[in-house]
Amino acid sequence: MIIKKDQDTIQNYFEDNSGVRGSNADFVAIAETEDDVSVFIAQMSKLNTPVTIAGALTGNTASGLAFGGTILSLEKLNKMGEIEKIDDKKATIAVQSGVKINDIKLKAYNAGWMYPPDPTEKNASIGGNISTNASGGRGFKFGVTRDYVEALKVVFSDGSCSFVERGRYFAGNDDIIVFDTDKGKKRVTLPKYNLPAIKNAAGYYNYPNADLVDVFIGSEGTICIIVEAILRLIPHFKEVFGGIIFFEKRNDAYEFVNKIKLLSKKTKEENLKNSVSAMSLEYFDKNALFLIRNDYPAICENVEAGIMFEQDIYEDNQDILTEKWVEVIESSNIDLEKVWFASNLEEQEKFRVFRHRIPERVNEMVKKTKIPKVGTDFAVPDGKLLEIVDFCDAEFKKAGIFNLTFGHIGENHLHANIVATSKEEYEKCRQMYANIADKAVELGGTVSAEHAIGKLKHIFLEKMLGENGFKEMSKFKKSFDKSGILGQDNMFPKKYLLP
Numbered sequence: 001m002i003i004k005k006d007q008d009t010i011q012n013y014f015e016d017n018s019g020v021r022g023s024n025a026d027f028v029a030i031a032e033t034e035d036d037v038s039v040f041i042a043q044m045s046k047l048n049t050p051v052t053i054a055g056a057l058t059g060n061t062a063s064g065l066a067f068g069g070t071i072l073s074l075e076k077l078n079k080m081g082e083i084e085k086i087d088d089k090k091a092t093i094a095v096q097s098g099v100k101i102n103d104i105k106l107k108a109y110n111a112g113w114m115y116p117p118d119p120t121e122k123n124a125s126i127g128g129n130i131s132t133n134a135s136g137g138r139g140f141k142f143g144v145t146r147d148y149v150e151a152l153k154v155v156f157s158d159g160s161c162s163f164v165e166r167g168r169y170f171a172g173n174d175d176i177i178v179f180d181t182d183k184g185k186k187r188v189t190l191p192k193y194n195l196p197a198i199k200n201a202a203g204y205y206n207y208p209n210a211d212l213v214d215v216f217i218g219s220e221g222t223i224c225i226i227v228e229a230i231l232r233l234i235p236h237f238k239e240v241f242g243g244i245i246f247f248e249k250r251n252d253a254y255e256f257v258n259k260i261k262l263l264s265k266k267t268k269e270e271n272l273k274n275s276v277s278a279m280s281l282e283y284f285d286k287n288a289l290f291l292i293r294n295d296y297p298a299i300c301e302n303v304e305a306g307i308m309f310e311q312d313i314y315e316d317n318q319d320i321l322t323e324k325w326v327e328v329i330e331s332s333n334i335d336l337e338k339v340w341f342a343s344n345l346e347e348q349e350k351f352r353v354f355r356h357r358i359p360e361r362v363n364e365m366v367k368k369t370k371i372p373k374v375g376t377d378f379a380v381p382d383g384k385l386l387e388i389v390d391f392c393d394a395e396f397k398k399a400g401i402f403n404l405t406f407g408h409i410g411e412n413h414l415h416a417n418i419v420a421t422s423k424e425e426y427e428k429c430r431q432m433y434a435n436i437a438d439k440a441v442e443l444g445g446t447v448s449a450e451h452a453i454g455k456l457k458h459i460f461l462e463k464m465l466g467e468n469g470f471k472e473m474s475k476f477k478k479s480f481d482k483s484g485i486l487g488q489d490n491m492f493p494k495k496y497l498l499p
């Protein structure tokens with residue numbers, strides 16, 4: 001274990017992508033082995049010292065930032081095993097929690113496999129991705145991190161350790177899960193509240209008969225330390241076809257997306273080979289496009305929205321698929337002059353950089369203003385997206401603060417970023433966010449579909465689960481982490497940890 005106490009050398013652990021200031025810790029412990037983690041956390045538990053787990057600190061909600069106590073960094077647990085082929089459709093890879101997503105994706109790709117979860121930030125660690133149940137653009141076809149976790153090795157705050165494979169331990173009808181650790185059996189009861197049945201990264205997982213692996217995924221560093229994961233890989237596509245379409249009318253973009261969603265569903269249900277089946281559908285509003293116009297002067301003038309799409313190709317049918325997309329585009333009265341096409345991975349990668357440039361630009365603005373970022377992460381059920389987007393627009397108009405919206409429109413999951421330039425504006429933005437959260441909940445949605453709750457979004461989660469939900473979560477956390485030292489103030493306010 002490496003211990004760093006000198007405050008000057010640990011400053012970089014006090015900042016993540018949330019823009020939150022004032023993070024502090026007595027020291028940083030950098031684990032060099034998995035045993036280091038067990039020994040260290042058991043000691044901290046005895047001393048009752050709070051421990052915040054830091055992954056790569058790319059998080060948006062300050063969940064990896066400590067406010068007192070110590071930081072446990074897993075950056076040196078960065079070994080990757082070999083890819084194990086199970087059959088033609090499946091392989092697995094064992095990785096330690098500090099491995100970067102980019103490295104996993106690259107290793108899989110070089111061997112003809114794909115690790116599908118696709119968060120925009122590829123420097124994040126797999127431990128961080130699992131702890132936030134991260135996802136990204138390609139979630140439209142491939143789902144979220146949870147869908148690719150086969151097993152986890154976790155350490156609890158008493159120093160005990162458990163290797164939990166998917167399909168091994170389930171909650172009974174009484175919501176109780178009993179499982180083995182190297183120091184004996186543990187018994188926990190799932191928290192009681194209702195989560196929406198859509199893409200969601202808010203609150204501990206509690207669906208009926210939950211698999212224990214799913215309970216650890218998305219737990220934001222509050223109940224265990226993930227030291228290792230076994231991930232599922234699938235065959236990589238051969239090629240990709242895609243593009244960016246610019247729309248003069250925002251609602252035309254929504255209509256186009258609805259059409260593609262219906263076609264993609266049909267392709268899947270009927271197992272069609274030569275039909276439109278989007279891998280991702282991403283949205284950019286007028287202001288998001290405005291923000292990157294300096295980087296991309298070719299963005300058409302007078303546009304209200306952009307849609308980026310991708311289709312994965314597995315056979316020699318790229319020409320047919322391209323034709324199908326062009327047919328849909330033309331039948332939607334879209335001027336082909338307003339479409340940028342990519343016909344291979346390399347060209348499509350440039351569009352992905354374009355997409356990534358938007359949050360990067362927002363982050364640059366946030367760094368300059370030194371005011372925390374206010375970014376929504378709501379998702380709503382099918383058919384409800386326009387209602388919430390119109391609601392957001394009305395809120396933005398009232399406030400008159402620079403805002404932009406982009407994100408995963410295929411999953412009704414958008415990020416509205418509101419960029420405050422003063423403390424007063426920040427308070428106004430938070431109020432606006434609260435109103436948007438109310439609306440998302442009213443529509444049967446979630447306040448966080450991928451970034452999780454962290455230290456910034458308690459009040460929004462409360463709108464989903466109520467105060468009783470916090471009490472349930474606190475009880476649940478303590479059943480894993482008796483001393484309550486792990487990830488304090490993540491997900492729910494730490495006052496709920498008091499006896």
Ligand SMILES: Cc1cc2nc3c(=O)[nH]c(=O)nc-3n(C[C@H](O)[C@H](O)[C@H](O)COP(=O)(O)OP(=O)(O)OC[C@H]3O[C@@H](n4cnc5c(N)ncnc54)[C@H](O)[C@@H]3O)c2cc1C
Binds near residue numbers: 057059487
């Ligand atoms: C430009 C940009 C774009 C982004 N785009 C996306 C996106 O498309 N989709 C998306 O989902 N997110 C996105 N994010 C947010 C961020 O990358 C994710 O939240 C990511 O999962 C955080 O991983 P990390 O390793 O940086 O974790 P950190 O920020 O260090 O920590 C996040 C949480 O995980 C916990 N944690 C970390 N490692 C472990 C572990 N081993 N065991 C237990 N708990 C642990 C921490 O305690 C904390 O609660 C983006 C960020 C940036 C900067």
